[in-house]
Amino acid sequence: MSGLSVSMRLSVSKRLADALFEAAYLSLITVFIAFSVIPVIVAVVLSFDARSFIGPFPPKQFSLRWYESFLADSYYHEGLVNSLILATVATLVATLAGTLAAIALSRATFNGRAALQAALLSPLVVPNVVLGFGMLIFASRLGIIDGMTRLIMGHVLITFPYVMRTTAASLVGIKASYYEAALSLGAKPWKALAQVTLPLARTGILAGAVFGFVTSFDDVGVSLFLTDAFTFTLPVAILAQMRANLDLTIAALSVVFIVATALLIVLLDRLAGLDAIVG
Secondary structure, three states: OHHHHHHHHHHHHHHHHHHHHHHHHHHHHHHHHHHHHHHHHHHHHHOOEOOOOOOOOOOOOEOOHHHHHHHHOHHHHHHHHHHHHHHHHHHHHHHHHHHHHHHHHHHOOOOOHHHHHHHHHHHHOOOHHHHHHHHHHHHHHHOOOOHHHHHHHHHHHHHHHHHHHHHHHHHHOOOHHHHHHHHHOOOOHHHHHHHHHHHHOHHHHHHHHHHHHHHHHHOOHHHHHHOOOOOOOHHHHHHHHHHHOOOOHHHHHHHHHHHHHHHHHHHHHHHOOHHHHHO
16 A cells, blocks of 8 residues: 555656646746747837837837838838848859758768868858958958948858758758769769759758848848948848937838748748748
8 A cells, every 4th residue: 555655646746747847848938939029019019109209118109100211211222222132142152152062062071071061161150240350351352342242252151051051951861872873874963963963952952042041131240341331231221220310110120021021931831831941
């Protein structure tokens, strides 16, 4: 009887511990979701604030004045256009270079392969401030003073590792025998690469391109060092306005970003499936 009583007490203690762990886990998840969602809700509500200043929350009156302010502000428009051009060009270059680098390293057998791979992926861990300052010195040594050229160089540097890493992860699951079979059937190496390897790795390439585009479009640390008086990105424009004249146009701009991101997610889900991209 005593042994049964001890077993029952242990079972009750275990169930209680499991219940406490589950409650703590759910509480942590709830806090994390609230921490992520509440700032977005605040930004959305404030973007419709009718006041000309940032006052107590929630606002009492609502209007579209800050959206009209964004649509009428050429400073933001120029930054948006520059950011779109920059992110697109940088992503295209990084996707091409990162895909080729991942394929080359996946087949390489030399002793310094791991060190080279670590060096190519280092922008993922090196602070963007360091990368931006280093790229500024490097561009000045080369005599490159054009702002857009410097920005493209810097953004290719920070987007390249995303494409290379995701493509390399996709290549792990592709058997080398597929490529070798294409060669044995008479296909030239470039044709086997284009018609066999790349289609099988397209999910990783697409995922890297998406992450690279978002990283480039959202970057501040590198862009601050590489912009000039005539070429600046939208995040830099937002930062400048926050320092000079903070108003709720930034909240309206944030809502525009949220809507654009949601539309991008829907588009990616329709084209390739989010499970395939994220996975």
